[in-house]
Amino acid sequence: MKMTATKLMQRSLLGLKDLSRDEIEAILDRAAYWESRPNKIEPVLQGKFVANMFFENSTRTRFSFEMAEKRLGAEVLNFTAAASSVQKGESIYDTVRTLESMGIDAGVIRLKPIGVLAELAESVRVPLINAGDGNNEHPTQALLDLYTMRKHFGRLDGLHVAIVGDVLHSRVARSNLWALHKFGAKVSFCAPPNMQAPELDAPYVSFDEALRADVVMMLRVQLERHESGMLKSAEEYREHYGLTAERAGRLAPHAIIMHPAPVNRNVEIDDELVEHPQSKIFTQMEHGVPIRMAVIERAIL
Incomplete structure (x- = not known):
């Protein structure tokens, strides 16, 4: 079942500027829960697919996301622009839409242009997580x-x-x-x-x-x-x-x-x-x- 646009925006994390204190606290509290768990893998996301879409290099951030995804039991797709068709002229939008059409459940995205992420979030039907966009935010x-x-x-x-x-x-x-x-x-x-x-x-x-x-x-x-x-x-x-x-x-x-x-x-x-x-x-x-x-x-x- 497709998420409504409102639900989609509630689940996406585009930045902290417009996130309430309560929402931030809820994330911090849930992180404390995950940090306290003794098992390396808690497969709550078994059968879900997450794409890490990095149009700007950051090995450290990508590895951290990948570790988090795998600890939750998700299937992980790693996409880096340096080895992709984006270098051949395909737009960031087309790349994200392509991965969405393949059936991902969420996308983690890092990119240089400011403003593109917000436009993408309004265009695609999967939640997006900002892994750094230009000099705008890194939530x-x-x-x-x-x-x-x-x-x-x-x-x-x-x-x-x-x-x-x-x-x-x-x-x-x-x-x-x-x-x-x-x-x-x-x-x-x-x-x-x-x-x-x-x-x-x-x-x-x-x-x-x-x-x-x-x-x-x-x-x-x-x-x-x-x-x-x-x-x-x-x-x-x-x-x-x-x-x-x-x-x-x-x-x-x-x-x-x-x-x-x-x-x-x-x-x-x-x-x-x-x-x-x-x-x-x-x-x-x-x-x-x-x-x-x-x-x-x-x-x-």
């Missing part, structure tokens, strides 16, 4: 970030989260900002002037002030921006906006370090801090699987 990354913070601190309201780095191009910063505000958390940004996004509703602070936050979230800097002149050098970026061992020494004892990964070691964060006692970077990755299990289950059941 499952923000969900696993919130989950990590909530698990560590026991709450989200009242926390001060400082997000440091290339805010302008960051879908992670946007999804976290919009979600954290729903929970009464304070969000501040710290970024080079040419990497700021003034349209976002958060103040910009100095690095010294950012270090006083409960959570210091470092963003990955695209080193290729050096070629365009936006980034003078990796060394200069580290000097002004990298979390060095010296800066980390000024963090409050209760504060945690986060990063969406992959990490450019010794650029946005010093090598020795990646697995520092206050770092939650690998913990975030662990939480990605139960979060994505909750999101995929929500889409199909």
Whole structure:
């Protein structure tokens, strides 16, 4: 039986900007359930087919989704644009519609163009999960970030989260900002002037002030921006906006370090801090699987 358009949108996860606090909490709570389950495989989605459609590379995110899907017992189809007919001119729309016509039950999609995902969601009749679209949103990354913070601190309201780095191009910063505000958390940004996004509703602070936050979230800097002149050098970026061992020494004892990964070691964060006692970077990755299990289950059941 085909889902109604309303039901389809309720089960899709296109972003967190328009998701309510209650809906986000329900996903976090369900992820906690999945994290507590002792069995590697809980086949609640046996006989269901999920397509991972990655029109932009991200091995880490795709593996996390694939692990989540397989733990739920789903059949998984992996589609990557580099080895596909999209390179020959077939549109993203045609590719998604083709997989839909083959009988998938849900699609996980990552793509560069902004706005395309919303159009696709209105055109296809299967739930879609956003695995990152341009510099718009990355909802499952923000969900696993919130989950990590909530698990560590026991709450989200009242926390001060400082997000440091290339805010302008960051879908992670946007999804976290919009979600954290729903929970009464304070969000501040710290970024080079040419990497700021003034349209976002958060103040910009100095690095010294950012270090006083409960959570210091470092963003990955695209080193290729050096070629365009936006980034003078990796060394200069580290000097002004990298979390060095010296800066980390000024963090409050209760504060945690986060990063969406992959990490450019010794650029946005010093090598020795990646697995520092206050770092939650690998913990975030662990939480990605139960979060994505909750999101995929929500889409199909």
